[in-house]
Amino acid sequence: MEKIVCCxxxxxxxxxxxxxxxxxSGDTICLKGELGAGKTHFVKGFVQAFGLTPDVVTSPTFSIINEYNGDLPVYHFDCYRLEHVQEALEIGAEEYLYGDGVSIIEWPERIEPILPADVKWIEIIAINSTERQISFF
Structure with missing residues (x-):
């Protein structure tokens, strides 16, 4: 596990x-962290690796999944509002998770039973109003 602190x-x-x-292609990244920890800001930086600008990223809290078409498709999930895994299945989450793009998921614990076995986990902890500890495992 690697840990860094961002200021x-x-x-x-x-x-x-x-x-x-x-x-x-095919990677799934799971972001853990409390509300306000910086998960969406992480996604804004993440999409830049695929030729996108940070301003394309909006929190998909109400739509659940946003698609960003970069060098590879990036599927941004926000599962905060989901109460059951079945809700994710009904909107076709598995097609994204096992598709050709890269999936990055906020609140992944809400759909953990359908996640691929080889996901990459990242935990973001707010140290204070500006500093974040980011753990990659």
């Missing part, structure tokens, strides 16, 4: 972009 949103985005550069 700003820009540092978080830079770390996420660097991480994203090591991802390939």
């Amino acid at each position: 700003s949103e820009q540092e978080t985005m830079k770390a996420a972009r660097s991480f994203g550069e090591g991802c390939t």
Whole structure:
């Protein structure tokens, strides 16, 4: 496991972009962290690894899945509002998770039973209003 501390949103985005550069088609990245920890900012940096700008990223809290078409498709899940795994199945989550793009998931514990076996986990912990500890495992 690797841990880093980022002292700003820009540092978080830079770390996420660097991480994203090591991802390939079919990868699933699970982001753990409390509300306000910086998961969406991580995604904003992550998509830059695929030729996208951070401003394409919006929280998919109500739509559950946003698709970003970059060098590879990036599927951004926000499962916060899901109460049952069945809800994810009904919107076709498995097609994304086992498709040709890269999936990055906020609140993955809500759909854990349908996640691929080889997911990459990232935990973001807010140390204070600007610093974040990011653990990659």
